[in-house]
């Protein structure tokens with residue numbers, strides 16, 4: 018496929034993630050056709066995107082070289098899958114996180130596109146060998162897992178099916194880089210990919226420390242936001258270790274490896290997250306800090322997104 022053929026991307030599913038992907042792709046100058054199986058839903062998505070992009074432009078946070086009118090001119094909505102797929106070189110699926118729904122959507126898509134078209138899924142929890150099990154040519158399939166909201170959090174985990182062609186991974190990596198995302202390649206599929214596995218480890222230990230009465234809910238969150246998170250917005254755990262001993266990583270492990278091993282060996286079993294007194298008490302403690310009604314949660318979500326926007330701006334300048 019020549020680069021002149023690589024101009025149109027179809028986004029299938031116009032919910033939270035579909036809308037975000039559409040904004041990311043048009044910021045890179047691609048034409049984006051949005052499809053949703055709920056009639057009128059993809060047109061509504063464009064109205065929502067227009068509102069968000071105008072706000073972003075006002076805040077000087079619009080991504081890409083084009084202004085919001087130019088970017089919005091690249092967007093179109095469809096209630097018909099066949100028409101939405103016409104001309105596309107790349108399809109980003111963003112439907113419900115239900116295996117059967119994704120499998121059937123990819124079967125439909127495969128019937129309607131040429132053999133060179135890349136089929137990419139946004140799934141957060143399903144491995145490619147399951148998502149693409151009904152697709153005949155799996156060499157063109159890949160998971161491109163975004164982090165919410167992808168407009169500010171740029172990581173994309175590229176996870177191949179065992180049969181994915183190397184060229185498909187390379188093209189997807191180039192596309193994601195071109196639109197300003199930060200793609201990482203997993204060399205093979207694994208449950209939880211990389212991000213959610215690391216996140217699960219952090220969740221488990223945070224939960225355990227609160228459950229065992231070591232620290233409060235409020236303070237364990239501060240351990241991340243005022244401690245580890247300060248570094249992790251710019252450098253990962255590997256570089257952190259490399260820089261935290263005078264002679265680098267090997268030196269770090271000579272000094273601290275034994276202590277880390279001792280701590281890890283003392284980790285207990287996976288905590289009970291959703292049953293028992295301890296879980297109830299952790300949930301109550303959290304809800305005292307931030308009540309779980311829509312009004313409080315929405316306000317905190319908005320605050321989170323504003324803070325992420327500021328951080329994205331800071332990272333852009335470094």
Ligand SMILES: NC(=O)c1ccc[n+]([C@@H]2O[C@H](COP(=O)([O-])OP(=O)(O)OC[C@H]3O[C@@H](n4cnc5c(N)ncnc54)[C@H](O)[C@@H]3O)[C@@H](O)[C@H]2O)c1
Pocket residue numbers: 029030031032033034035052053054055058110111112113114115118122139140141142162163164165
């Ligand atoms: N929300 C997140 O934080 C997040 C982060 C990373 C990845 N993801 C993944 O992205 C995907 C989409 O999640 P979301 O949060 O946008 O969900 P959502 O519920 O907001 O949107 C899903 C959209 O898909 C549409 N849809 C459902 N079945 C369809 C079909 N057969 N054909 C076309 N459209 C269909 C729905 O009408 C809806 O508009 C999921 O796989 C999810 O795991 C979500």
